[in-house]
Amino acid sequence: MVLSPSSSAQAAREAVAKRLKELRLDAGISGHELAIRCGWSDSKSSRIENAKTPPSDADIRAWCTACDADNQAADLIAANRAADSMYLEWRRVHRSGMRRSQEEIIPLFERTRLCRIYCSNVAPGLIQTREYAHALMSSITRFQGTPNDVDEAVESRLARSRFLYEGDHRYAILLEETVLRYKVGDRDAMVGQLRTMLDVMGLPRVSFGVIPFSAERRIWPLEAFLVFDDKQVTTELLSAIVNITAPSEISAYDKAFRELASMAVYGAAARELINKAIAALE
The missing domain is CATH 1.10.260.40 (lambda repressor-like DNA-binding domains)
Incomplete structure (x- = not known):
């Protein structure tokens, strides 16, 4: 648990x-x-x-x-x-806007060799398109009532995607099928994001799985989290971001990720789910 x-x-x-x-x-x-x-x-x-x-x-x-x-x-x-x-309220993290928090996490991505990402609600920041990221970050800024620097924050987030292509980095990405269906932004933003997922699936350093609605649940849907090697877990709550470094808790998230990965589909089956989501928007 x-x-x-x-x-x-x-x-x-x-x-x-x-x-x-x-x-x-x-x-x-x-x-x-x-x-x-x-x-x-x-x-x-x-x-x-x-x-x-x-x-x-x-x-x-x-x-x-x-x-x-x-x-x-x-x-x-x-x-x-x-x-x-370890436990930072978003109102503190975003007190001057979102750009700074996007930049501060870059060194963690730089030194991480294996990053495991699980998302149950939105596309991972690492693979977000400009339009999708702008829509999402605009809604977060509006909800939190923090300074609006969305344009700058989006550019900082997009710069992080270079780690998919350079350096000795590997990524295991797991999405709940809900991520493919929740509409963030307009139709074009969603279609663009889904097509980017198809592109990311073909990258040699990326394992990309989707947990279908039809999967028999061996573990319940969780808050989104990232596991950076075996050093740190970061999970995002409504009110705060939590950075976990205790080995026993990292092990719990490692176990959860493995359970979730066993429920996912990959390759052609995952592509089919993404294409169906695109078709539903067209």
């Missing part, structure tokens, strides 16, 4: 909180005394120590100083930032 997608982030936050509590105990001071030394309320100390409130960099520095453990601050700040990057 796939675990809660935010559990890695919470576990990482709890590890930081536990280490802060250990520093306080090692210093032999109470939570009240720590609060006095830091110049904040007792409740703030309690919330941080119990992983209810993520500490800021300044909070960690103050905590370490209060515990006479300044040499621990840098490592704890780094661990706290790593935990914070």
Whole structure:
């Protein structure tokens, strides 16, 4: 069973909180005394120590100083930032628009040799056409109420497709048949996207499967996710993007991907499903 997608982030936050509590105990001071030394309320100390409130960099520095453990601050700040990057609300990620988030993920694609992609709702960003991406990103911007830089964001997303053709990269792409039928953009945008899928299927570095409506479900449809080698899983929720690095959770997604792949059709059978979706639009 796939675990809660935010559990890695919470576990990482709890590890930081536990280490802060250990520093306080090692210093032999109470939570009240720590609060006095830091110049904040007792409740703030309690919330941080119990992983209810993520500490800021300044909070960690103050905590370490209060515990006479300044040499621990840098490592704890780094661990706290790593935990914070595991669960990111879209309103934070897109606070200045979508272009930046499209560019920030490029290094991850650059260093990944095998990327496994599962989508149950929309076409993967890696293979989106300009028209499809524009329609999708426009709807996301409108829903989130974030700054509109869709034109620039689309160009950044399209630039990522070069990894399909260059470098030592391989891709395993799985789509639910729903992706072929959900209408994102107008008719021309959908037909163009579906025809691009047919082209992508022929690329030597790509395995492309479609899970048909008629498939006997051995695992339920999931949120879209990407597995980057065996290092990280990224999954997108309505309100947040979740980056998972805990080996046990990566293994769960690996198992889920293999189960989903066993239900998919490939080659001529997958092409037939895509062509039927195109025919339904024409």
